[in-house]
Each structure stands twice: as C-alpha cells, then as structure tokens.
Amino acid sequence: MVSKRSRPGNRTGVGMFILILFLVAVSGVVYFQTDLLRMVEKEPGLSGLVSVRGGVSLEQLKLTAGEIGIINSAVDRYRDTFTGVKLVVDSVGRIDHVEPGTVLVMAVELQTSGELVVKSWSRKLPRSKLVAQLTSYMAKAADEYNEFKRFPDVKQNFKTLYI
Structure with a gap:
C-alpha cells in the first residue's frame, strides 16, 4: 500500500502553486520599485541636495x-x-x-x-x-x-x- 503522504502528485501541485506565487511577487516588486516595465519618461526633478x-x-x-x-x-x-x-x-x-x-x-x-x-x-x-x-x-x-x-x-x- 502507498500512503497518502508519499504520493508525488500532491507535491507537484503545491510546488507549482508556490513557484507561481513567488514569481508573481518578484514581478510585482520589480515593476513597482524599479519601473523597468514602464516606458514613460519621468519629469526631471531637482537634486536631493x-x-x-x-x-x-x-x-x-x-x-x-x-x-x-x-x-x-x-x-x-x-x-x-x-x-x-x-x-x-x-x-x-x-x-x-x-x-x-x-x-x-x-x-x-x-x-x-x-x-x-x-x-x-x-x-x-x-x-x-x-x-x-x-x-x-x-x-x-x-x-x-x-x-x-x-x-x-x-x-x-x-x-x-x-x-
């Protein structure tokens, strides 16, 4: 008999879900923090000094x-x-x-x-x-x-x- 814990099918689904969630989180951070995906040019601003x-x-x-x-x-x-x-x-x-x-x-x-x-x-x-x-x-x-x-x-x- 095969126990329910050792079934490879359940781990693959959970692993894929965690991987997709991680990729979405990283993409969001890159998008909002660096504006790499935006092609809009920002207005120039005064130096921070x-x-x-x-x-x-x-x-x-x-x-x-x-x-x-x-x-x-x-x-x-x-x-x-x-x-x-x-x-x-x-x-x-x-x-x-x-x-x-x-x-x-x-x-x-x-x-x-x-x-x-x-x-x-x-x-x-x-x-x-x-x-x-x-x-x-x-x-x-x-x-x-x-x-x-x-x-x-x-x-x-x-x-x-x-x-």
Whole structure:
C-alpha cells in the first residue's frame, strides 16, 4: 500500500502553486520599485541636495526642465564644496502665481562638510533671473569658501560666512 503522504502528485501541485506565487511577487516588486516595465519618461526633478522654502513654493516657481538641469549641474559641480543648498524664496507683496517678471526675494544657504554655513544676503530679482543668480552665487561662494579654508586659524572662529 502507498500512503497518502508519499504520493508525488500532491507535491507537484503545491510546488507549482508556490513557484507561481513567488514569481508573481518578484514581478510585482520589480515593476513597482524599479519601473523597468514602464516606458514613460519621468519629469526631471531637482537634486536631493536642494531644498526650496519660503513664501513661494517650488511648484509656484514652475521651473522648466532646462532650469532644473542648470541647477542640478551647478549642485553637482560644487558637490565637493557644498553638501546642501537651501533656497529661500519670498514674494514682494501678495501673489497668486509667479510669472517671469514677478519680483521675488531670494536668499541662499549653502551647507559645507564642516560646521560652517555660507549664506547670501537677501536680494530682490525678477523670476526670470532666479536660476542665473543662484548658479552665479554658488560659483562665487565656492571660490570664497575655498579661499577662506586656506586659513585654519580664522576658520575656527566662524560658523556663518556671508557673501
């Protein structure tokens, strides 16, 4: 007599069910975590090192793909100098939506790998010049900070460097 436990037919069905369930689970993880199966191109986003805060949100700024690319390129260029970029943007008066001619108030905080923060003074500028001013400031701040680092005895006494 053959016992019910040793019948090969039952194991094959259960084994196939477990195998199919495993393949479905792995396929789901691959699909949702990596988007390998999607052919839709994602919109470009700002680098994770950049944060925007203040009275004007990132969505209100309506940065174009080209502007995002310029900002990300500048952040990548100065990655060894600055570990984070905080952009503070406010409006002059109350605004509902931002246009290229809208006057904004911008200030920038650049985090360094040490305890020092490089800050800009607030400045008024039209929205159309925001990205150019930001990248120009980052270049100037990187030069000044690298010059500042040459003097270790002075560096110990400062927590914030305004440019």
